[in-house]
Amino acid sequence: xxxxxxxxxxxxxxxxxxxxxxxxxxxxxxxxxxxxxxxxxxxxxxxxxxxxxxxxxxxxxxxxxxxxxxxxxxxxxxxxxxxxxxxxxxxxxxxxxxxxxxxxxxxxxxxxxxxxxxxxxxxxxxxxxxxxxxxxxxxxxxxxxxxxxxxxxxxxxxxxxxxx
Amino acid sequence: xxxxxxxxxxxxxxxxxxxxxxxxxxxxxxxxxxxxxxxxxxxxxxxxxxxxxxxxxxxxxxxxxxxxxxxxxxxxxxxxxxxxxxxxxxxxxxxxxxxxxxxxxxxxxxxxxxxxxxxxxxxxxxxxxxxxxxxxxxxxxxxxxxxxxxxxxxxxxxxxxxxxxxxxxxxxxxxxxxxxxxxxxxxxxxxxxxxxxxxxxxxxxxxxxxxxxxxxxxxxxxxxxxxxxxxxxxxxxxxxxxxxxxxxxxxxxxxxxxxxxxxxxxxxxxxxxxxxxxxxxxxxxxxxxxxxxxxxxxxxxxxxxxxxxxxxxxxxxxxxxxxxxxxxxxxxxxxxxxxxxxxxxxxxxxxxxxxxxxxxxxxxxxxxxxxxxxxxxxxxxxxxxxxxxxxxxxxxxxxxxxxxxxxxxxxxxxxxxxxxxxxxxxxxxxxxxxxxxxxxxxxxxxxxxxxxxxxxxxxxxxxxxxxxxxxxxxxxxxxxxxxxxxxxxxxxxxxxxxxxxxxxxxxxxxxxxxxxxxxxxxxxxxxxxxxxxxxxxxxxxxxxxxxxxxxxxxxxxxxxxxxxxxxxxxxxxxxxxxxxxxxxxxxxxxxxxxxxxxxxxxxxxxxxxxxxxxxxxxxxxxxxxxxxxxxxxxxxxxxxxxxxxxxxxxxxxxxxxxxxxxxxxxxxxxxxxxxxxxxxxxxxxxxxxxxxxxxxxxxxxxxxxxxxxxxxxxxx
Numbered sequence: 001x002x003x004x005x006x007x008x009x010x011x012x013x014x015x016x017x018x019x020x021x022x023x024x025x026x027x028x029x030x031x032x033x034x035x036x037x038x039x040x041x042x043x044x045x046x047x048x049x050x051x052x053x054x055x056x057x058x059x060x061x062x063x064x065x066x067x068x069x070x071x072x073x074x075x076x077x078x079x080x081x082x083x084x085x086x087x088x089x090x091x092x093x094x095x096x097x098x099x100x101x102x103x104x105x106x107x108x109x110x111x112x113x114x115x116x117x118x119x120x121x122x123x124x125x126x127x128x129x130x131x132x133x134x135x136x137x138x139x140x141x142x143x144x145x146x147x148x149x150x151x152x153x154x155x156x157x158x159x160x161x162x163x164x
Numbered sequence: 165x166x167x168x169x170x171x172x173x174x175x176x177x178x179x180x181x182x183x184x185x186x187x188x189x190x191x192x193x194x195x196x197x198x199x200x201x202x203x204x205x206x207x208x209x210x211x212x213x214x215x216x217x218x219x220x221x222x223x224x225x226x227x228x229x230x231x232x233x234x235x236x237x238x239x240x241x242x243x244x245x246x247x248x249x250x251x252x253x254x255x256x257x258x259x260x261x262x263x264x265x266x267x268x269x270x271x272x273x274x275x276x277x278x279x280x281x282x283x284x285x286x287x288x289x290x291x292x293x294x295x296x297x298x299x300x301x302x303x304x305x306x307x308x309x310x311x312x313x314x315x316x317x318x319x320x321x322x323x324x325x326x327x328x329x330x331x332x333x334x335x336x337x338x339x340x341x342x343x344x345x346x347x348x349x350x351x352x353x354x355x356x357x358x359x360x361x362x363x364x365x366x367x368x369x370x371x372x373x374x375x376x377x378x379x380x381x382x383x384x385x386x387x388x389x390x391x392x393x394x395x396x397x398x399x400x401x402x403x404x405x406x407x408x409x410x411x412x413x414x415x416x417x418x419x420x421x422x423x424x425x426x427x428x429x430x431x432x433x434x435x436x437x438x439x440x441x442x443x444x445x446x447x448x449x450x451x452x453x454x455x456x457x458x459x460x461x462x463x464x465x466x467x468x469x470x471x472x473x474x475x476x477x478x479x480x481x482x483x484x485x486x487x488x489x490x491x492x493x494x495x496x497x498x499x500x501x502x503x504x505x506x507x508x509x510x511x512x513x514x515x516x517x518x519x520x521x522x523x524x525x526x527x528x529x530x531x532x533x534x535x536x537x538x539x540x541x542x543x544x545x546x547x548x549x550x551x552x553x554x555x556x557x558x559x560x561x562x563x564x565x566x567x568x569x570x571x572x573x574x575x576x577x578x579x580x581x582x583x584x585x586x587x588x589x590x591x592x593x594x595x596x597x598x599x600x601x602x603x604x605x606x607x608x609x610x611x612x613x614x615x616x617x618x619x620x621x622x623x624x625x626x627x628x629x630x631x632x633x634x635x636x637x638x639x640x641x642x643x644x645x646x647x648x649x650x651x652x653x654x655x656x657x658x659x660x661x662x663x664x665x666x667x668x669x670x671x672x673x674x675x676x677x678x679x680x681x682x683x684x685x686x687x688x689x690x691x692x693x694x695x696x697x698x699x700x701x702x703x704x705x706x707x708x709x710x711x712x713x714x715x716x717x718x719x720x721x722x723x724x725x726x727x728x729x730x731x732x733x734x735x736x737x738x739x740x741x742x743x744x745x746x747x748x749x750x751x752x753x754x755x756x757x758x759x760x761x762x763x764x765x766x767x768x769x770x771x772x773x774x775x776x777x778x779x780x781x782x783x784x785x786x787x788x789x790x791x792x793x794x795x796x797x798x799x800x801x802x803x804x805x806x807x808x809x810x811x812x813x814x815x816x817x818x819x820x821x822x823x824x825x826x827x828x829x830x831x832x833x834x835x836x837x838x839x840x841x842x843x844x845x846x847x848x849x850x851x852x853x854x855x856x857x858x859x860x861x862x863x864x865x866x867x868x869x870x871x872x873x874x875x876x877x878x879x880x
Contacts, residue, residue, distance in 0.1 A: 032373035033366015074366035097225030098363030099549030134791025
């Protein structure tokens, strides 16, 4: 029986030593907000925090971790989705299909912790998660919004003409 | 929220967690507990004033769920804050003689093919509520009005919730007048999506996340060579591994391991000794396909898509000819959520839970694979982690899941593909080449154009019964002589567009944007080539050729003007244009790029204009336009599926790279609905992404990139 600390709770589970943290979270602990996208640390859909740092859980064996380390998943990011990033994501209607967004939010939360006022270059460097629907510009805008750096309205849309 | 749920809890928990989006096992008209009967197939009003709007099309990120709800609510005149949505099941649609029409969600048709009947659903429901109120008051229906969920008359009012039970007993009027778009209050406005909140805290249950009591998990490997078969496997040691329940042959080409957890199933499958019969295609590779397609560029015998005047004579008589050959490679959809389905089979019934773009097609696949009639099957649509066409026409993963579940009667089995399986066994964007020949007169005026497309037909691969006289009309998307779907805007005096069908063994599929993608690259890059040969400004030449196509011209002008075409720009910045009509809408893009001395491309900004006729939600249209550049430019910059030894070479995102944040240009969207028609918005803009950037690269470097992806080429 192995033991980890996930979202502030001690949890016990059984799994083979090679089992990635991702699959322990999803299958043994029923925390399915963390997604499988590639299994080779390319897409970032599985991003969680370990002691505040972003980690791609699909290539992190659960057996390499101890209960002294604090694991945070999307379910534990903030109570009632109250993290400034979750609010900014909501305000700008960021998600499309939404499948990559848990990982996006976790990567962005770690970025803001390290750099509360990130530049575009900081965002490019930290946000290497893949989104196939194409939410990148809204993700960027929402990170700036959560960091208090810009006005709310920043997705440039012009509506011309009527619809008679 | 725990992902382990009983059937009944699932409905309750998802509707609560989803904050309005109810995607569960609720069966319309058969809801458990006390509720109000539906007013019609589209609308049910609950005693607590909740308005349940049923959505037949699938939501996969494109926003259709919100847009369709807006259209129903517009006519219903309910309180938007009280709207909830739910999916009727394909089984219910079958049992009710297709009360919800088509469930197919592709071809940018979600709204444009159902706006009429969903609005009527809202309007007829409103008429019943008014009638119920009028009956109660002894008033005439024409004296009653409605607003935000109330029926009003002479200072009195009754809520929809108070009226719903009585209204449901009344007979609906035979027909009803719909509001003209100019009177819309809710439709046409940039309403926020209804399904955002559960995507922010991990609570939304995608297909992959489903857990049912007693459920097992399966991993699968299909023969990596197209057309190959499973010869044998040795399960002796594998079945002894912890958690492994069964190793099963699936159809004649695949093997699956079923275990208590997916990770155990996957690792056991990796360790399973498998012998494949690689079949007759094992020697094939992409170079062979390219040679076969090249042969088609000049072959006799081609199906004619568009023809006017005498293109061949005009080319023979031309003072000058411009000729170029382009090509577009296979692409994988690479949905973020890999293919998956959960199935439970008994000799009497088969149930499937899956993300699908077409619930009815999934039901048909389940019925075929289960050996049961469709009426003994049911499909529960779960939220899609991307679709892009992969989850619509072909439900190979559903067939597999049912075949596996059939080996374990009564036990739900969740099949999840690995990313590698998803990359190898896609239904790929077709491969084509195109030879374009233009004739110019002595003054440099375009006198004739021949576009010879050679290559793969999606229809021949998926719906071969629809090929008539060797012709696949879908190949000519965006190049039609006229019509409401995708008319070629350019007036070319002598035009011939034809297609020599050449089908490699790689299975083709409908990939977001479909054939418009490559046709727009071919046409719009080549028009730039003609402009350069004639020493004309690319915008001016397009304006001249579009003089009789005002809607094409309007989006082109809008994009060019906002991007600052012809105006001073920062040093080293260059613009490129493209326009096309597809999926019933007119789109144009103007890209601004720079290329460094080292040949590094930077796409700074793209201005995009769209005329979809009616714009139901400009905010969601903008999101689709932004996303279209990611999908289109991922393919243009990086995307290529290649074949070696009969199998796909790319395995994962490290060998099939896609666009990331650092590559993303700023996108400025112009939504310009001119009214009078209904066009789609999910796909058309993808087609102008690549040619706008390629034309800007030409402006910057003088280099014409004619085969994709760009990453194969040096820009120095």
